[in-house]
Amino acid sequence: MIRVETYTEGKVRERNEDRFAYAGDAFVIVDGATDTSGRIYDGKTGGEIVAELVCKECLVAGLDGAELARYLNGKVREKYVECGILGDIGDARYRFTCGFVQVRVVGDRVIVTSVGDLGFRVNGRELHMDVKQVDIENADRRAECIARSGDVATCTESIRPYILGRFAYQNISRVSLGYGVVDGTETPDEYVKTFGYPLSDIRTIELFTDGYLLVPEAVSIDAWERAHGRVEAEDPDKWKVYRSTKSKDDRTVSIIRFV
Numbered sequence: 001m002i003r004v005e006t007y008t009e010g011k012v013r014e015r016n017e018d019r020f021a022y023a024g025d026a027f028v029i030v031d032g033a034t035d036t037s038g039r040i041y042d043g044k045t046g047g048e049i050v051a052e053l054v055c056k057e058c059l060v061a062g063l064d065g066a067e068l069a070r071y072l073n074g075k076v077r078e079k080y081v082e083c084g085i086l087g088d089i090g091d092a093r094y095r096f097t098c099g100f101v102q103v104r105v106v107g108d109r110v111i112v113t114s115v116g117d118l119g120f121r122v123n124g125r126e127l128h129m130d131v132k133q134v135d136i137e138n139a140d141r142r143a144e145c146i147a148r149s150g151d152v153a154t155c156t157e158s159i160r161p162y163i164l165g166r167f168a169y170q171n172i173s174r175v176s177l178g179y180g181v182v183d184g185t186e187t188p189d190e191y192v193k194t195f196g197y198p199l200s201d202i203r204t205i206e207l208f209t210d211g212y213l214l215v216p217e218a219v220s221i222d223a224w225e226r227a228h229g230r231v232e233a234e235d236p237d238k239w240k241v242y243r244s245t246k247s248k249d250d251r252t253v254s255i256i257r258f259v
Contacts, residue, residue, distance in 0.1 A: 001259050002105075007221045008252035011211070017047035018209050018252035021055040025105035027256055028058040029207040031118050033097040033181075036164065041083055050096035053079055054182060058102045064111045065194040068102065069187040076184035092167035095183040101207050103256060110202050112195040115180050115187060121206045122197065124219045130193070131210075134166040134177040139243040146239045155239075156246060163245060202258050211251025213242040224253045 004027070010016025017032035032047030032054075041049060057075050061068060076096060080086040088094040099116015112120060119129035138159050145155035172178040173188035180191020204219050213231050216223035228251065231242050238244035 003257040003259060004254060005221050005257070006252070006254040007225065008250070010250045011248040015045060015048070016250050017045065017051055018211070018250040019051040019055045020207070020252055020254045021059060022256075023059040026059050026062075027103040027205075027207070027254070028055055028100055029118060029209065029252060029254055030054045030098050030100040031116065031209040031250070031252075035095055035097070036093045037088070039085075046096035047098070049079065049083075050076060050098045050182070054098055054100050058100065062104075064102070064104060064106075064113050066187075066189045066192045068113050069115055069182060069192045072100075072182045073184055073187060076182060080184055089184060092170045092183070093164060095170075095185070097170070097181045097183045099181055103205055103207070105199060108199045110197045110199050110205070112197075112205070114193040114195075115182060115191060117179075117210050119208050119210070119212075119215070121204075121208075121215065121219075123201075123203050124206075124217075127215060128193070128195070129215075132166075132177075132179040134169055134179065135245060136243075137177075138162045138166070138245050139239075142245060143239040143243050146237070152237045152239070152247065159245060199258070204258070205256045206253065207256070208253040209249075209251055211249035212253060213238070213244065219255060221253060221255065 006020050008018050019030045030051040032051030034045045034047040054072055061071050063071055099118050101118045101120050102113045104111045117130055117132055121127045142155050142159045169177040171185055171187055173190055180187045214227040216227040235242045237247045
């Protein structure tokens with residue numbers, strides 16, 4: 001028997017680009033990122049569109065690892081054609097982009113596929129997080145600026161050229177600032193992480209997006225939200241202890257309990 005608990009909240013409630021879904025023996029959490037064009041498609045941002053698409057396709061694909069990433073990129077590319085923007089995506093700034101973690105029960109095994117900077121934790125102990133080096137450097141630039149000036153808004157805006165510059169490293173392999181996403185192009189295999197576990201060894205798997213900057217000790221939604229509350233109390237603008245490129249982000253956590 002499997003039980004699922006989840007909580008999600010957008011930094012702007014009506015524009016939450018995180019998604020979680022499950023069906024049968026497949027579970028997926030997705031963190032969508034809006035393209036910088038500012039376009040809206042039938043009332044949705046690119047981040048919302050790609051998050052919903054990847055959620056839906058993971059649940060029906062029956063795939064794992066690099067094969068899954070290739071399948072998802074193909075589906076995103078089809079979406080570009082549908083939206084009439086295939087000619088724009090040579091520039092990474094205009095792509096619909098997301099990271100995801102999929103959990104799939106396959107016979108007596110549990111297979112986890114991860115792309116991007118989401119995280120997961122197995123049995124409350126084994127933690128996997130993949131923070132982008134380019135984001136670490138940009139968060140440090142922002143923090144240093146705020147420490148000097150005290151002006152959060154200006155310093156956040158001041159790193160915008162660097163935020164746009166990171167697209168030069170998107171799905172580029174073998175470079176120190178490179179990182180992987182699903183964006184309708186090709187995700188290098190080095191950015192697709194796959195993990196396998198005996199089903200009999202698994203009690204819980206927690207999936208979470210990068211809106212959670214502190215991982216709690218306990219395995220519960222309340223514990224995750226208390227950890228988030230602590231971050232908000234100690235460092236609301238995310239430049240002291242919990243450094244980020246922005247003050248707020250969408251956050252989602254899902255707990256899969258194997259009982």
